[in-house]
Amino acid sequence: MTIDLREKPLTAKDFKGKVDPDWCPGCGDFGLLRATQTAVAQLGLQPHDIVCVSGIGCSSNFPGYFNAYGMHTLHGRALAVATGVKMANHDLTVLVTGGDGDGYGIGGNHFTHTARRNVDLTYLVMNNQIYGLTTGQVSPSSSVGMKTKSTPFGNIERPVNPITSAIMNGATYVARGFSGNLKQLVTLIKGAINHPGFAVIDTFSPCVTFNRDNTYQFFKQRIQTLESEGHDPTDWKAACEKAMEWEDRIYTGLFFENPVEKPLHALEPILDDAPPVARVPEPITREQRDRIVARMM
Amino acid sequence: MTIDLREKPLTAKDFKGKVDPDWCPGCGDFGLLRATQTAVAQLGLQPHDIVCVSGIGCSSNFPGYFNAYGMHTLHGRALAVATGVKMANHDLTVLVTGGDGDGYGIGGNHFTHTARRNVDLTYLVMNNQIYGLTTGQVSPSSSVGMKTKSTPFGNIERPVNPITSAIMNGATYVARGFSGNLKQLVTLIKGAINHPGFAVIDTFSPCVTFNRDNTYQFFKQRIQTLESEGHDPTDWKAACEKAMEWEDRIYTGLFFENPVEKPLHALEPILDDAPPVARVPEPITREQRDRIVARMM
């Protein structure tokens, strides 16, 4: 169907989008962007093989800065749209990029059900524990006590834990990154793209403008990698336990991986031969029509 | 504010609604209704002290059959409405009743966030692993392989686990009941109402019309109570592990309880004196107005 233009191996630079990011200088989202560009280049992917789907938010501007097919959709709906993309053409590599509010707030139900279905997507969440684009309100991942424009007396709601929640809902590759650790991020993203199933990387991506609590400094003082501790990613209990630590030590790395479970598209025999999009012009055959009509008579 | 009419102790019968249930004979929902009526009577509650909120579904017809203030709201939205009720008047006992599709399907995001907020509600889910009212489609809790009108070749999506999901999202009282075990249900419901925080009881409530797989028989052969095994409900790992068992043994009982965490309304100082509804007619004072206007000048 498509002409193969894969002559030269691409580099991260080839994945620069049409415009430069308009993120605030120092925003954590730059780190994830760079890591993703590096990872896809290292994997030898071509821009036209990738679809990058986002919702709305500072972080959700990602597809505009990334040279690939992109969909900048509605706030909270990226996973649903991306599932549609993947189901229509599972030959595509589908990345989903967005914020914590987008993914765990308004988009929470799609998160739960995408995990349950194990749709083969790579979900990159730029978690800044705040609503950035709307200029600084509490988010579902803000810590208790955090003062924001909508919680001037301090947040009284406990935050979601995206890692335990992803694991328990059935995601089969669950990791945490930090935009201050590019090397780890690149490794995690490559792992996620290669993983056949729903892969989530929740990435601490500091908002330098509205979140004065969870700064680079805050994370640098606390972060420890799971790699360095020899964590076993098939042990969900250990994964959850480690994911719950917060005060003194915060882990990054691959928490959980389920290498057995098949992704949704592999469970649906209709998709065995070819993706639906490849069959678009295929008309109903005379035999099919007659069988259908016969059942109506 | 209200006249106290609490003369005589009420019995379960006093909690019969205006009409008899129109559920199919043998429907599991009858069990939960009876258990709830018994539990509130035993707790000495009065019908006007209770608000029972539901969404839409066979099970969501519950408030019509239960003598208490009731709200039969939109499909999937009961928890949001109930949170509004509780925040406006936390002196009320608020029950939420509905189905698995209503609560874990379309209402999934409210479920996650209500748990996270630990709103002091008692959530009674009549889980029949099917969409009953719409005459038998797959539900998010249907087992893999189940044939329904929307999955005639068998369901390929793994079901949610409401117990582990509730625990991980922050619910502070998480139990599983079976409408074939009324005694246990009554105990669990009383515990849930007495518990100050978000209490979930996922109840197997067989749909005798559309679910031929998960019948009373199916459950009777497998169910084992946690009580009988001396399970420690403060141990979340054991709770999750037990909640994941399905094939041969299925547990009912109280999986998890967090006796420490305060419910949302107790964390908000505005509610310390009185619920908002009690202050409805309270006008803005001259001093308040002047302070506000002064800040504008």
Added chain:
Amino acid sequence: MSQGFDFTIVIGGAAGQGIATPGNILARIFVRRGLHLHAYNAYQSIIRGGHILLTMRVRDQEALSHGDRMDLLLCLNQDTMTRHLRHLGPGSYAVYNTDTITPVDHQEGVNLCGLPVIEVTGERRNRLAQNTAALGVIVHILGLDFEVLESALTLQFQRKGDAVVSSNVSVARKAFDYAQENFPALASPMPRSPSPLAVWTGNEALAMGGAAAGVKFYCAYPMSPSTGVLHWMARNARELGIMVRQVEDEIGVANMAIGAAHTGARAMCATSGGGFALMTEAIGSASMMEIPVVFINVMRAGPSTGVPTKTEQGDLWQVLGASQGDFERIVVAPRDAHDAFATIPEVFNLADRYQCPGIVVSDLLISEGTFSVPPEKIDMTPPIERGKLIRDANGTPSAYQRYLDTPDGISPRAVPGVPGHVHVVATDEHDEDGVLISDEFTNPLKRRQMVEKRARKMEDYLTRVPPPVLEGDTGADVTLVGWGSTAGVIAEAMEQLREDGLRVNRVAVKWILPFHGEAMVAALSGAKQTLIVENNHSGQFARFLRGETGIAADGHIRKYDGEPFMPHHVADGVRAHVNGLVPGGVFVPEQEIIV
């Protein structure tokens, strides 16, 4: 009225009494004889109990509505007898089981066909024996040979094994014989035509229209009365290679369909009012991103949860007001099941051409009704036109801009995977290259350009869909205007009024948005008295029509009790209006049949 064969069988009972089976058997018998069928089932949101009333009208020509008559009432319980026996006129039949049901007051000349089921059939235990026995009686009344019923019973029960077949045949036979001895048959028996017909529901027609249009991605969240589309799709998914998904909610549905459509698959989804409300944000986004998707809204009685098993045309304004801002979309309300079937591929072609969402408005009456259809009218290979779609790179890619400001406003659309056409689609306002202009520089000139580019797309739209036309006598005294599913009942009311000597014509509007305003004004320019017929309380179409054309009707005929119009309701309304008996301007017929 009509000179040919036109007979209406009504079956009443409680949910759980098995009305569907005799209904299906009779339907098969009728269409195999080449007779036309139009069936409406009045039911409730209850699995067992309540009151169900299935009206099956059989005719030797097309039946445009379920009509006004009850020629044969089959009572499966006393409640049905008590409610409906009084609706029977002279020469009609009431069939019932005398073991459990007693007739009530009735008009003279009704043939009471009471069957002592236990005595005749010997079946004491089998609750369903009365249904099979009733079929024996009915087949006799219709003047058919028993073999017709025997083969229908065999077909219906063969999956359950020979024993079930033979016991049913034996019960039916005994009842047939008893009926032959005791009850009169029709003077002229049910005719037959050489060409057998097929049978479908409107939802099946919608689904098949989707399949014919090349839909390869269908997703839905169940909601009455739209769920039948999902059921058909799910059943036929494997055979036709359609990816069918049930999603967590309607928001997910709409967005998933958008994702699949953007990727190049034709994608469709159906829901009802409440689900459609949840989809509206996504519909606006599809328009902004310029992605063609087809959304079906099957209306039921509202507002809110309303009466889920009842019909209404109450969602017009919701559809017109779906999502914020001004944006391009197509809205169409098919007139009947076959029209629904044929409309879906048309809407897909238009949506693909204009790269915008298409909204199809059906209602419970069409979607859950059962209708005959001549099999040769089921064209599963309609023309497919996908518009400016780029599915492969076709040589050296040039500088591709997704939202190129072309003369006709339509920009070539490349699907993901095509080399050299990488781009981003966005719900934020963007420039020709898909770069946001809502961010750094919200350039008002570019903004205006893009709004006008998108609007320009629709400029030639009206040349591609047929204008509303005046049907019937020109110079008539009364012009009836309806939209969507009332087309049939209006046509039949016109027949009745013509018999009265009233000259009536009509405009049956189907294509709603963009609206053929000028053609409508022309169509109505000679109208003496215009009456708008619609199945809602507030006159949603009347207000829309006035807004588009300035035409204020002279009167209205409306119904909003959940039950559909019967032809005489409309005719009565016309008579009342003509005689100046509608002071407020809105005639609301009484619903006589209480279910």
Added chain:
Amino acid sequence: MSQGFDFTIVIGGAAGQGIATPGNILARIFVRRGLHLHAYNAYQSIIRGGHILLTMRVRDQEALSHGDRMDLLLCLNQDTMTRHLRHLGPGSYAVYNTDTITPVDHQEGVNLCGLPVIEVTGERRNRLAQNTAALGVIVHILGLDFEVLESALTLQFQRKGDAVVSSNVSVARKAFDYAQENFPALASPMPRSPSPLAVWTGNEALAMGGAAAGVKFYCAYPMSPSTGVLHWMARNARELGIMVRQVEDEIGVANMAIGAAHTGARAMCATSGGGFALMTEAIGSASMMEIPVVFINVMRAGPSTGVPTKTEQGDLWQVLGASQGDFERIVVAPRDAHDAFATIPEVFNLADRYQCPGIVVSDLLISEGTFSVPPEKIDMTPPIERGKLIRDANGTPSAYQRYLDTPDGISPRAVPGVPGHVHVVATDEHDEDGVLISDEFTNPLKRRQMVEKRARKMEDYLTRVPPPVLEGDTGADVTLVGWGSTAGVIAEAMEQLREDGLRVNRVAVKWILPFHGEAMVAALSGAKQTLIVENNHSGQFARFLRGETGIAADGHIRKYDGEPFMPHHVADGVRAHVNGLVPGGVFVPEQEIIV
């Protein structure tokens, strides 16, 4: 034009350059002098960078729009200079930092007030010194004493400590002195009035209207341009005892508000188009359950995500079509910030009376604009009328029916907790006692009764809200019709046209649904040429008005580039129409100021 003081200061720069601070300081100075302020901020969805242009119009009488003029342009960067210097006319001022900014081509007579900031102030490091220095220059130009600025700076910076205050004062002083020597001041200096004014944004006015109405439950999900309401509520929650919640999404918001409202609290929530789309299903449910809640939709440029920081009146049809079915609700579009404030308690009283949702339609122009307000007009204790609300048992309870079919259609509403009034509210159709009729027996007669009961509630509605009125000359040549936020700009355009000798009057529509159709027809009955002014592409109000009244305007003035109308845009449109220069009937002004 106007004879008194009318001066417009425009400040331009990139996001992150700190435009807000000089803006706030000047606003304080103006309102403390008792001058009226009308400020519009053109900005983008970006935290740093882009181009922000703050237009502050100061007047000795009420300023109804941000006007047409730039009397003083403060350039914080070269981009501002390059974009806007050409808009300045003779006698105007351009203030800029010569260290970084160079003037471009400009008209004759512009006072170029270039300040060598480093040289004058000695500040090399502090990026914000140029802003404070500019204030010194501006205060000089306005003919004010330096002390006015000194006290404003002190107030602004006192939270940051004495050092910050004194360094700012010193910078300003040096610039002020330099300006006195080098730049001309206004011939007649800025006046003062004895009564100082207050200042608010439209969102603050909406929030305060809610507080005044007795709102005790406010919830929201952030969405520009409505988030200001949440911010005010959150800040004032503790002081006023308002329970404020940020919810997971707008669906949760709407339903939570409904729960709180049902329980007896006055409950409100605000959002913008996309969030409103998600709320529509709940709005219909509130109407069906007969629960009063107030929903605010602050419109921004659509469709879909659109241009989040730009204004438009594009959600009228979405609001009209919110949710399926026919149902009772109130829709109102306030004309300005004070009107928004005063409208909220009115809508609550109406919603409580009619037990239905109220929808308030604002837009970015009102909601994010900054306006002066005379403090005495801030009435925080308006009348509160809660309708037929039962909050205690009041003696022996009788047989209570929630949906009693009373003569006026309004049924007494008991809140949970009241003994003897236990009942169920339902989104399914129900009988007077709240029992579903969608289940066992979907009785069409009861169904019709309940539809009519609810509809009857609104019969006397129009007696309780003021009809639209014709303002200005009767017998004018042109009648301008607008709705919502265009009222002010239309009024100012009328002044301009009057100076041209054109006689123009207007109708500024505010109460939208149920609509005062007859009054509108009466108001426009003498109109010679009716032009509808609205801030959208498709003429949403024009279509609505025609649908309600049959009135088709003679022409239209529309704008949909994201920027609001300026008075001359409207005046130009009128002139073009009057001179027959608008062949298509729709005049679209050019936006000259590109931001």
